Amino acid sequence: xxxxxxxxxxxxxxxxxxxxxxxxxxxxxxxxxxxxxxxxxxxxxxxxxxxxxxxxxxxxxxxxxxxxxxxxxxxxxxxxxxxxxxxxxxxxxxxxxxxxxxxxxxxxxxxxxxxxxxxxxxxxxxxxxxxxxxxxxxxxxxxxxxxxxxxxxxxxxxxxxxxxxxxxxxxxxxxxxxxxxxxxxxxxxxxxxxxxxxxxxxxxxxxxxxxxxxxxxxxxxxxxxxxxxxxxxxxxxxxxxxxxxxxxxxxxxxxxxxxxxxxxxxxxxxxxxxxxxxxxxxxxxxxxxxxxxxxxxxxxxxxxxxxx
Amino acid sequence: xxxxxxxxxxxxxxxxxxxxxxxxxxxxxxxxxxxxxxxxxxxxxxxxxxxxxxxxxxxxxxxxxxxxxxxxxxxxxxxxxxxxxxxxxxxxxxxxxxxxxxxxxxxxxxxxxxxxxxxxxxxxxxxxxxxxxxxxxxxxxxxxxxxxxxxxxxxxxxxxxxxxxxxxxxxxxxxxxxxxxxxxxxxxxxxxxxxxxxxxxxxxxxxxxxxxxxxxxxxxxxxxxxxxxxxxxxxxxxxxxxxxxxxxxxxxxxxxxxxxxxxxxxxxxxxxxxxxxxxxxxxxxxxxxxxxxxxxxxxxxxxxxxxxxxxxxxxxxxxxxxxxxxxxxxxxxxxxxxxxxx
Numbered sequence: 001x002x003x004x005x006x007x008x009x010x011x012x013x014x015x016x017x018x019x020x021x022x023x024x025x026x027x028x029x030x031x032x033x034x035x036x037x038x039x040x041x042x043x044x045x046x047x048x049x050x051x052x053x054x055x056x057x058x059x060x061x062x063x064x065x066x067x068x069x070x071x072x073x074x075x076x077x078x079x080x081x082x083x084x085x086x087x088x089x090x091x092x093x094x095x096x097x098x099x100x101x102x103x104x105x106x107x108x109x110x111x112x113x114x115x116x117x118x119x120x121x122x123x124x125x126x127x128x129x130x131x132x133x134x135x136x137x138x139x140x141x142x143x144x145x146x147x148x149x150x151x152x153x154x155x156x157x158x159x160x161x162x163x164x165x166x167x168x169x170x171x172x173x174x175x176x177x178x179x180x181x182x183x184x185x186x187x188x189x190x191x192x193x194x195x196x197x198x199x200x201x202x203x204x205x206x207x208x209x210x211x212x213x214x215x216x217x218x219x220x221x222x223x224x225x226x227x228x229x230x231x232x233x234x235x236x237x238x239x240x241x242x243x244x245x246x247x248x249x250x251x252x253x254x255x256x257x258x259x260x261x262x263x264x265x266x267x268x269x270x271x272x273x274x275x276x277x278x279x280x281x282x283x284x285x286x287x288x289x290x291x292x293x294x295x296x297x298x299x300x301x302x303x304x305x306x307x308x
Numbered sequence: 309x310x311x312x313x314x315x316x317x318x319x320x321x322x323x324x325x326x327x328x329x330x331x332x333x334x335x336x337x338x339x340x341x342x343x344x345x346x347x348x349x350x351x352x353x354x355x356x357x358x359x360x361x362x363x364x365x366x367x368x369x370x371x372x373x374x375x376x377x378x379x380x381x382x383x384x385x386x387x388x389x390x391x392x393x394x395x396x397x398x399x400x401x402x403x404x405x406x407x408x409x410x411x412x413x414x415x416x417x418x419x420x421x422x423x424x425x426x427x428x429x430x431x432x433x434x435x436x437x438x439x440x441x442x443x444x445x446x447x448x449x450x451x452x453x454x455x456x457x458x459x460x461x462x463x464x465x466x467x468x469x470x471x472x473x474x475x476x477x478x479x480x481x482x483x484x485x486x487x488x489x490x491x492x493x494x495x496x497x498x499x500x501x502x503x504x505x506x507x508x509x510x511x512x513x514x515x516x517x518x519x520x521x522x523x524x525x526x527x528x529x530x531x532x533x534x535x536x537x538x539x540x541x542x543x544x545x546x547x548x549x550x551x552x553x554x555x556x557x558x559x560x561x562x563x564x565x566x567x568x569x570x571x572x573x574x575x576x577x578x579x580x581x582x583x584x585x586x587x588x589x590x591x592x593x594x595x596x597x598x599x600x601x602x603x604x605x606x607x608x609x610x611x612x613x614x615x616x617x618x619x620x621x622x623x624x625x626x627x628x629x630x631x632x633x634x635x636x637x638x639x640x641x642x643x644x645x646x647x648x649x650x
């Protein structure tokens with residue numbers, strides 16, 4: 001497994017190079033001059049535009065620019081944005097908030113999704129099963145921004161049990177409802193996946209063996225059945241961590257959370273590529289690493305999978 | 309009885325048969341209708357005795373075993389009548405918790421396909437050790453030591469090194485030995501083996517049957533051997549119950565049955581075994597198809613396929629006629645069958 005891990009890590013290098021190059025290339029190919037509209041009502045003077053272009057290396061060929069980007073990334077020097085504010089400081093402020101939001105969302109997905117799936121799978125056709133099936137269908141058919149605004153309005157404005165927007169500190173309590181919104185789609189899918197998996201494995205021979213061994217029902221379900229049923233579910237949860245991060249843009253917008261979602265959104269509308277590129281690259285890295293972790297975890301969960 | 313109930317695993321002083329199944333009836337409720345899988349099965353097993361339950365698929369032999377074990381899927385299955393007495397106590401009337409304690413301790417079971425019957429994600433030693441940890445409250449290390457001992461006892465080479473291996477790392481025969489080790493872990497009084505050798509090579513089949521016979525001799529447990537293979541039965545069984553359409557159609561000591569079957573179905577089964585001295589001749593096969601459990605033939609379930617049938621076979625269900633002390637045949641015309649005229 002050690003050799004497999006190293007091989008997989010080495011495979012990450014070309015993928016990272018390819019994706020980051022594409023991000024750089026695409027971003028600088030977008031129409032419109034990022035500096036032309038930065039002087040209020042009047043067009044910017046040529047001297048300003050050319051000075052800015054020189055500062056950010058836009059007068060260089062794309063390959064040189066990319067080389068510069070790689071050098072900066074590896075040395076950790078992210079430079080300043082178009083307003084001359086350090087990029088690293090902005091990312092440093094925003095990143096922990098989004099991480100917190102995403103982890104909270106994963107926890108909600110896992111705890112609520114898996115419990116609901118197990119309960120409904122064990123009593124197929126029962127009351128809980130019907131509730132879970134209907135509510136997950138409901139969540140799956142609602143876009144995230146509808147769920148978000150609905151909960152914000154209902155809990156924040158009407159019932160006033162939460163503050164409608166999140167403060168700069170972004171405490172865990174404040175992030176609970178936004179994380180639920182962010183998690184809602186995946187949570188519904190997790191519940192359905194768990195349910196199917198439980199239903200499928202429940203009639204399996206090894207569960208029958210576990211009962212015949214005289215194990216308690218709690219142990220049959222909690223150890224023998226659950227361990228096997230969760231393999232596909234954990235794979236799904238892991239691979240979705242990356243998409244959760246990028247999905248945070250909408251949720252952060254609704255609840256006014258100052259995470260990377262909001263930062264990215266403002267940077268895109270302001271055409272400030274000095275922020276867009278590092279964030280997009282970081283998201284790629286998160287996605288790749290979480291996928292690798294899932295693959296390694298899969299080998300631990302299912303001993304039949306061997307990495308050699 | 310009260311004492312037995314409070315201590316369901318205690319080896320009592322009950323003097324009757326160790327396990328008695330009496331007039332057991334099991335149905336399956338399906339969308340197409342009610343399938344009567346078991347229609348009044350009666351048999352018994354004593355310590356050290358081997359009962360072979362013989363029959364084709366759908367005859368109800370496995371369903372009976374699952375009902376004894378308490379692992380029948382209910383629904384769709386439903387026990388509609390009869391008793392299963394273990395040491396004189398009707399276990400069908402016990403609470404789920406009392407039944408759970410009998411499983412593994414009093415009665416245990418070996419399944420046909422060990423690969424799917426063992427949990428794929430846990431080491432085999434862990435799965436054997438679980439018996440001691442759950443039933444006896446043993447510590448992890450003690451339970452593991454006992455698991456190695458058991459793996460030695462079922463003759464798995466290098467047991468100590470293989471205790472942490474997973475089921476898929478073993479061959480079919482070795483996997484079945486692990487199933488057996490798990491089943492005999494707590495020294496049960498009854499072992500039910502549901503087609504234990506069907507999925508195995510012929511040479512491995514003989515080894516597994518030999519192992520079961522040895523273990524039984526050592527511990528004096530009662531063995532219920534469920535099979536459709538007449539060859540497997542002859543060497544190890546003491547008595548045979550032949551099942552057809554959810555009923556026992558013939559029951560006899562093994563040598564009597566082989567020497568002189570008293571039911572047309574048994575006779576047909578024996579005649580359909582390939583024989584070297586009849587090489588080149590067409591192999592005998594029982595005509596027709598096994599009965600559809602949803603639409604059982606009226607009267608004797610075997611009558612549409614029976615070479616001995618008369619008119620009343622289609623109307624009167626034959627009881628298990630006693631032939632001699634421990635023989636019985638559910639055929640109105642068993643005398644003709646025994647005489648061998650056809």
